[in-house]
Amino acid sequence: xxxxxxxxxxxxxxxxxxxxxxxxxxxxxxxxxxxxxxxxxxxxxxxxxxxxxxxxxxxxxxxxxxxxxxxxxxxxxxxxxxxxxxxxxxxxxxxxxxxxxxxxxxxxxxxxxxxxxxxxxxxxxxxxxxxxxxxxxxxxxxxxxxxxxxxxxxxxxxxxxxxxxxxxxxxxxxxxxxxxxxxxxxxxxxxxxxxxxxxxxxxxxxxxxxxxxxxxxxxxxxxxxxxxxxxxxxxxxxxxxxxxxxxxxxxxxxxxxxxxxxxxxxxxxxxxxxxxxxxxxxxxxxxxxxxxxxxxxxxxxxxxxxxxxxxxxxxxxxxxxxxxxxxxxxxxxxxxxxxxxxxxxxxxxxxxxxxxxxxxxxxxxxxxxxxxxxxxxxxxxxxxxxxxxxxxxxxxxxxxxxxxxxxxxxxxxxxxxxxxxxxxxxxxxxxxxxxxxxxxxxxxxxxxxxxxxxxx
Numbered sequence: 001x002x003x004x005x006x007x008x009x010x011x012x013x014x015x016x017x018x019x020x021x022x023x024x025x026x027x028x029x030x031x032x033x034x035x036x037x038x039x040x041x042x043x044x045x046x047x048x049x050x051x052x053x054x055x056x057x058x059x060x061x062x063x064x065x066x067x068x069x070x071x072x073x074x075x076x077x078x079x080x081x082x083x084x085x086x087x088x089x090x091x092x093x094x095x096x097x098x099x100x101x102x103x104x105x106x107x108x109x110x111x112x113x114x115x116x117x118x119x120x121x122x123x124x125x126x127x128x129x130x131x132x133x134x135x136x137x138x139x140x141x142x143x144x145x146x147x148x149x150x151x152x153x154x155x156x157x158x159x160x161x162x163x164x165x166x167x168x169x170x171x172x173x174x175x176x177x178x179x180x181x182x183x184x185x186x187x188x189x190x191x192x193x194x195x196x197x198x199x200x201x202x203x204x205x206x207x208x209x210x211x212x213x214x215x216x217x218x219x220x221x222x223x224x225x226x227x228x229x230x231x232x233x234x235x236x237x238x239x240x241x242x243x244x245x246x247x248x249x250x251x252x253x254x255x256x257x258x259x260x261x262x263x264x265x266x267x268x269x270x271x272x273x274x275x276x277x278x279x280x281x282x283x284x285x286x287x288x289x290x291x292x293x294x295x296x297x298x299x300x301x302x303x304x305x306x307x308x309x310x311x312x313x314x315x316x317x318x319x320x321x322x323x324x325x326x327x328x329x330x331x332x333x334x335x336x337x338x339x340x341x342x343x344x345x346x347x348x349x350x351x352x353x354x355x356x357x358x359x360x361x362x363x364x365x366x367x368x369x370x371x372x373x374x375x376x377x378x379x380x381x382x383x384x385x386x387x388x389x390x391x392x393x394x395x396x397x398x399x400x401x402x403x404x405x406x407x408x409x410x411x412x413x414x415x416x417x418x419x420x421x422x423x424x425x426x427x428x429x430x431x432x433x434x435x436x437x438x439x440x441x442x443x444x445x446x447x448x449x450x451x452x453x454x455x456x
Contacts, residue, residue, distance in 0.1 A: 022250050024234065030413050038401065038411060039230040046218030046251035047241075049234050050401040050411075052225040054394065060131045060226030061394040063123035064142045065402040067221075067254055068214040070194075071117045071187035071335075078187075079194015080210045082115040083159060083202060088122065089113070090151040092144045095137070097151070103137050111138070115192055118257060118335060119406055125395060128227035132236050139240035142220075147211065152204045160200070163193050170446040171327075171346060173273065174281040178342060178444035181271045182287055186263060188335060217246045218254040221405045225397035256336070256409045262290070263338040268440035272451045280349045280447030284359055285342025286439040291334035291407060297420050298428040299332055299341070299436075301379035305371050306330045306362070307343055308382060313366070314343060318358055324351045336407075341436055349448050360441075367437035370430030379429070383421045388414070 022044050029038040029050070036054040043049065073080050089111070090097045104111050109126035122142050124134040166172055176191055183189030193199075224233055241247050265287045289295055307314040307330025318328045325347040333340040343363070345355050371379070390396050391414070404411035412420075443454060 024238075026230070026234070029411050036225070036397075037230075040405070041230070041234045042253050043217070043234075043238065044250045045246065045248045046216075046253040047220050047222065047237075047246065048253050048405060049222045049224075049230075049237055050405055051223070051228055051230045051233050052397050052401055053228055053230060054226055054397070057226045057394055058128055059125060059394055060128050060134070060224055060228050061123060061125045061398040062131065062134050062138060062224045063121055063222070063398050063402055064138055065221045065223065065406055066120045066142075066215055067118070067219040067257065067406055068120055069116050069118040070190060070192040072214065073187060073190075073194075073210075075185075076198060077202075077206065077210065078190050078198040079159070079192075080202065080207055081120055081214075082193050083155065083199065083207055084211055085113045085115045085120055085122075086155040086159060087147050087151060087207065088141050088145045090155065091146050091148060092140050093146065094140055094144070100137055100141055103133060107133065109134060117188055117192060121399075121402070123395070123398070131224070131226075131228060131233070135233070135236045136240045139222075139237060139244075139246075142215070143241055143244035143246040145211070147204060147208050149204050152207065156199060156202070159193060160196060163191075163196060163199070166191075166193065170273075170275055170277050170279075170281045174283050174344070174444050174446040177271050177273055177446060178283040178285060178442065179340070181269050181442040181444050182265050182285075182340060183263065183338075184266045188263060188338060212245065215246075216251075217248050218251050220246065221402050223398045223402035223405070225401060226394040256407055258336060261337075263335075265338070266442075268442045270443045270451055270454045271445070272449050272454065273444075273446045274450055275446055275448065277349075277447050279346050280352045280445065280449070281344070281346050282352060282356065282447075283342050283344050283444045284356065284363075284441050285340060286436070286441050288332050288339030288341035288436065289334065290337050290339050292336075293334075293339075295428070295432050296334065297383070298424050298432045300383045300421070301376055301424050302366075302371070302429050302433055302436075303330050303332050303341070304379040304382040305375045306366060308379070311378070313362055314359065317362060318345065318355060322354075322358070324355050324358070328355075352445070352447070352449075356443075363437045363441075366433050368434075370433055371426065373426050376424070376426045376429050380421050380424060384418050387417065387421075 024041050024043050026041040029040050031037050036052045038052045041049045107130040111124045113122040124138050126134045180189045314328050318324050325345045328345040330343045347355050
């Protein structure tokens, strides 16, 4: 049953089953008292446009989201999605690279993009009066990039420098090492940026093929939030895409990624990247749950209490009481068909053994004894507060619209999400903790060690 004030729209899956339509279909998703009016239009091409109208704002965030990420690459293509993200700002039939950036910056706006393992986003934030310009520039860049050979070579050099810079950041590198420990050669275990060995030989033809095969209208969601009018946004998007490769014949919109069977993970392992660093970076963790698992709300509560803030068990034990690490926290990553749960710590190399011993002891204690009622209440409060406070700007609201559509095929109202967190019980959290924290743990380490240092 829908929450009061909410009109549930057909999910992406339902729209897909209904087939393509020769006209745009618009529905009101919600009129949320904690937000603005959310509307969704499916264009004949299958491209979806979602907006949240917030009249009290004077800015608008506008994003183009594509359901393609690094996990969609074959081994030789590793890094293609990220390479393409760089190239789409380098020039179109209408604009040079300088004009793309200068037109937005001339009105005080900002543009950027990012690639993840399951999607890519291109976005701009501007004053409300400059939204037509942002829509035209961003749609032009994403839909009609030239991918000139000279630009491919220039950006190849930039990306190779980015990879080298990443290798100089052991605190970042250890997360990739941990993903490889859990997923091995599966695309979820690879670097989003690719490696020097895959990026160096990648040709313009390969990137162009990836672009045109993957960036299709049904796989794209456009989202905007701020002081806007939905009908005007739809009209401007259609105008900006007219005559581009995204102006295609009628098609059904894409559906959320659902890969079955679930990703097979590797047996628990130890991976060490020897480096003469001043600080050791360690991650201890295991496979988690996927993003549609009903236990995800309980997992959020568990994560908050275990290592989600300064009041968390791990922070209090390892940093506050013993001063063994400056940074220590737990985190959960969730994908369509898999997930991770892990604890990170950065400490002096000579303290690694003690930090790992304390971490393992705390995980075992929570698995065996669970959390208290007071801790679960605190964890629920943290989940609700961080979510609502995260909706204070147009960028986060725009992201919420797009992720709801891309990842779930629906947008959960704020009140419903808060109710789902409230419904989590102590038993829910402790049952999940016993299962999750009792799993064999993989260990990733970057620092002045060898694998023999962690034998057994």
